[in-house]
Amino acid sequence: MTGRIGLGLWRRMKGLMLYNLPLMINCEQFEGFLIDYLEGDLPDRQRAIFEFHLKICRECRDYLAAYGRTIEVGKAVFADPSAGLPDEVPDDLVKAILEARKA
Amino acid sequence: MQKPQRATVGNQSDGDDIVAGLRNGSATHAERFVRSNIAWMRAIARRILRDDALADDCVQEAFLKAFGKIDGFEGRSSLKTWLHRITVNEALMKLRVLKRLGEQSIDELMPEFDQSGCRIEAPWHSLASTEEIVEQASTRDLVLSKIRELPENYRIVLLLRDIEEMETAEVAKLLDISQSNVKVRLHRARAVLKRLLEPLLRGELG
Numbered sequence: 045m046t047g048r049i050g051l052g053l054w055r056r057m058k059g060l061m062l063y064n065l066p067l068m069i070n071c072e073q074f075e076g077f078l079i080d081y082l083e084g085d086l087p088d089r090q091r092a093i094f095e096f097h098l099k100i101c102r103e104c105r106d107y108l109a110a111y112g113r114t115i116e117v118g119k120a121v122f123a124d125p126s127a128g129l130p131d132e133v134p135d136d137l138v139k140a141i142l143e144a145r146k147a
Numbered sequence: 148m149q150k151p152q153r154a155t156v157g158n159q160s161d162g163d164d165i166v167a168g169l170r171n172g173s174a175t176h177a178e179r180f181v182r183s184n185i186a187w188m189r190a191i192a193r194r195i196l197r198d199d200a201l202a203d204d205c206v207q208e209a210f211l212k213a214f215g216k217i218d219g220f221e222g223r224s225s226l227k228t229w230l231h232r233i234t235v236n237e238a239l240m241k242l243r244v245l246k247r248l249g250e251q252s253i254d255e256l257m258p259e260f261d262q263s264g265c266r267i268e269a270p271w272h273s274l275a276s277t278e279e280i281v282e283q284a285s286t287r288d289l290v291l292s293k294i295r296e297l298p299e300n301y302r303i304v305l306l307l308r309d310i311e312e313m314e315t316a317e318v319a320k321l322l323d324i325s326q327s328n329v330k331v332r333l334h335r336a337r338a339v340l341k342r343l344l345e346p347l348l349r350g351e352l353g
Binding site for chain 1: 174177178181182185186189194203206207210211214258260261262263264265266267268270271274275277280281287290291294305309310315330331333334337338340341344345348
């Protein structure tokens with residue numbers, strides 16, 4: 045459908061529809077709800093509206109999938125033991141701390 | 148996406164023994180305490196401060212603070228959780244002193260919308276898997292460097308919430324900002340990081 049009527053016009057129609065119809069939000073409003081949704085802080089009614097938008101909007105679905113993957117990847121690189129973080133016990137630093145404790 | 152649970156840490160009876168030893172001024176207990184915690188404390192300090200020498204100073208100060216405050220440790224949290232808080236606090240204090248970066252604009256990396264409020268997002272034909280990204284050193288390093296590129300205010304919140312898995316309320320207290328501000332910053336940090344990682348997530352790199 046977007047190929048025939050042009051992306052700009054399609055978006056404008058979608059924007060008008062989402063903004064004006066009851067129980068609908070547009071993508072910008074969806075963005076505003078996102079963090080509360082993920083934190084489990086959205087009241088039931090708003091959560092249902094949020095999830096309905098997700099069902100009908102390809103862009104927000106793609107966005108949320110990549111957003112979720114970003115969080116996963118961030119956690120995973122830090123959890124990886126070879127992430128360049130030290131796991132050995134530095135003897136010289138241990139010694140310095142114990143010396144400073146006595147002082 | 149499930150909210151991660153904070154890993155349970157420390158063995159209670161072992162912790163009690165260490166606390167009693169530290170209160171009595173036992174050198175053996177102090178050494179055991181330092182040796183069993185120094186590696187993870189150093190890792191956190193390095194993540195926050197991005198400077199190895201500064202991180203070591205921070206760890207030393209955190210231990211000295213812990214030795215000094217051990218009498219006040221009430222056992223409401225595990226010893227490791229208590230020490231974690233001290234370490235993060237020390238690291239943040241060092242950052243504030245450094246004031247390396249002010250507030251930076253990240254607007255151009257935030258999600259884009261058109262005039263009617265519709266999201267502008269190119270279709271995702273496939274999404275690189277987390278395993279694919281983590282198994283290669285080059286892509287792993289790229290992710291770490293992109294996280295380091297985030298403006299300080301956002302990077303710290305992302306580290307504390309997503310990586311250290313601290314509660315929003317705790318982060319708000321540490322940074323002396325409201326909980327809703329923590330959430331706003333966390334969302335922005337993730338959104339910007341998503342933009343920075345897009346070529347990688349789309350499988351265009353690596």
